[in-house]
Amino acid sequence: MQQNIVRTREVTKVYRMGKVEVHALKGVDLEIRAGEYISIMGPSGSGKTTLFNMVGGLDKPTSGKVYIEEVDVAQLDAYELAWLRCRKIGYIFQTFNIIPVMTALENVTLPMVFAGLTTDEARDKGVALLTKVGLGDRVSHKPFELSGGQQQRVAIARAMANDPSLILADEPTGNLDIKTGTEIIELLQQLNKEQGVTIISATHDHKMLSASDRIVWIRDGKIDRIEERSDVKIEVGTIEGEA
Structure with missing residues (x-):
C-alpha cells in the first residue's frame, strides 16, 4: 500500500471582501498517494486553484x-x-515565472543555491536537469531567446532542482499550442514514471487526462467525484459529466 503524500480533512476556505464572504472550499476530503499523477479539474470559480x-x-x-x-x-x-516548499515541493506555473535577466541555467540553479549546494554542484546538476528536459544546448540562453515551450521546460527543470517528492503544476500547458502542450504533458509523465515524483496538476486541458492516474473533479467548492483514468469517457469536444 502506497503512503499518502497529501491528505486533506474537512478543508474549508473563506475569502472575505468587506462584508461579502466567498466560500471557495466547503469541507474537502482528499488523499493523494505517493507516486500518483493527479489532475484537478473543474470550471472557473469551482475552487480548483484554491x-x-x-x-x-x-x-x-x-x-x-x-x-x-x-x-x-x-x-x-x-x-x-x-x-x-524549497525541499519537498516543485512548482510549475502557466506563466513560467522564470527570471528574465537570468540564463536558463541560472534559473534552474537558484533554488539549489538557496538549499545549500555549492556553485559547482549546482551547475553540474543544473546542466544535467536541462539536458534531461531537452535543453542541454540552451543552458546559456535567457528567456527572451527561448520559445514558450522551452521556457516551460526550464520551469520544469527548476521544479526538479531539489529532488522534490511532489510537483505542483498550475495550468502548465495553458500558454502553449497543442503540439507543445502535448510535449510538456509527456515530459511530466516521464518524470512521474521514471523518478516516482508525485504530480498534481490544476488544469482545464483535457489532454492531461491521458497522463493522469486519477482525476479529481471540483464543483462549487466541493469534490464532485474522483475517477480513475480508465473511467473517464471522452466525447467529441467535451468530457462526459462536465458542465
Whole structure:
C-alpha cells in the first residue's frame, strides 16, 4: 500500500471582501498517494486553484487540516513552511515565472543555491536537469531567446532542482499550442514514471487526462467525484459529466 503524500480533512476556505464572504472550499476530503499523477479539474470559480494552493502549502485553510507527508501545514511557522516548499515541493506555473535577466541555467540553479549546494554542484546538476528536459544546448540562453515551450521546460527543470517528492503544476500547458502542450504533458509523465515524483496538476486541458492516474473533479467548492483514468469517457469536444 502506497503512503499518502497529501491528505486533506474537512478543508474549508473563506475569502472575505468587506462584508461579502466567498466560500471557495466547503469541507474537502482528499488523499493523494505517493507516486500518483493527479489532475484537478473543474470550471472557473469551482475552487480548483484554491485547492491546488492548499495542497502546495501556498495558502492555509480557514478550517480543516492539510497534511504534506503527514506534516500538518497549519502548524508550521514561516521558516518551516519555506523549508518545506524549497525541499519537498516543485512548482510549475502557466506563466513560467522564470527570471528574465537570468540564463536558463541560472534559473534552474537558484533554488539549489538557496538549499545549500555549492556553485559547482549546482551547475553540474543544473546542466544535467536541462539536458534531461531537452535543453542541454540552451543552458546559456535567457528567456527572451527561448520559445514558450522551452521556457516551460526550464520551469520544469527548476521544479526538479531539489529532488522534490511532489510537483505542483498550475495550468502548465495553458500558454502553449497543442503540439507543445502535448510535449510538456509527456515530459511530466516521464518524470512521474521514471523518478516516482508525485504530480498534481490544476488544469482545464483535457489532454492531461491521458497522463493522469486519477482525476479529481471540483464543483462549487466541493469534490464532485474522483475517477480513475480508465473511467473517464471522452466525447467529441467535451468530457462526459462536465458542465
